[in-house]
């Protein structure tokens with residue numbers, strides 16, 4: 001039976017990881033919006049990845065609903081290079097503890113370039129930036145976020161897919 005990597009990506013970071021993973025495992029690759037629920041049972045292994053926006057993984061609600069009877073591998077891609085607290089926040093905001101025992105979760109570092117953001121989201125970002133800039137005693141994570149407003153970051157690197165690829169291969173034996 002075959003495998004598939006589904007993704008939802010706004011700025012291409014998740015799509016890049018999904019493409020590398022699909023290539024390495026010889027899996028199909030598909031934007032989640034084009035995936036038909038009827039096809040779930042055609043796949044032995046399903047991987048889903050999406051970007052994190054304001055704490056929420058893109059499309060995570062429909063994913064968890066659609067795959068309530070099929071364990072999958074889920075990866076989040078966000079703007080931090082792998083900070084433990086940020087990764088735990090992503091887990092807590094997006095999953096119940098039972099989701100995380102049923103599905104396998106990974107984190108892959110993406111990047112941020114706030115200059116590419118437009119519209120209402122831009123307004124929210126500017127407000128948050130203002131608050132952080134005037135806050136005293138910033139934590140290290142907050143300092144990192146603040147730096148991200150002026151210095152675009154890009155942590156995407158093929159080396160980070162190794163844990164996911166190894167996990168899939170070791171479960172096939």
Ligand SMILES: Cc1cc2nc3c(=O)[nH]c(=O)nc-3n(C[C@H](O)[C@H](O)[C@H](O)COP(=O)(O)O)c2cc1C
Pocket residue numbers: 008009010011012013014015050051052053054055056077078079080086109110111112113114117121125
């Ligand atoms: C408007 C906006 C909000 C974001 N919110 C978060 C966030 O809450 N937490 C986080 O770690 N990263 C956040 N990020 C960073 C994205 O998760 C990061 O750019 C990710 O690589 C996007 O993946 P994609 O291009 O595949 O959609 C945000 C980025 C933007 C532009």
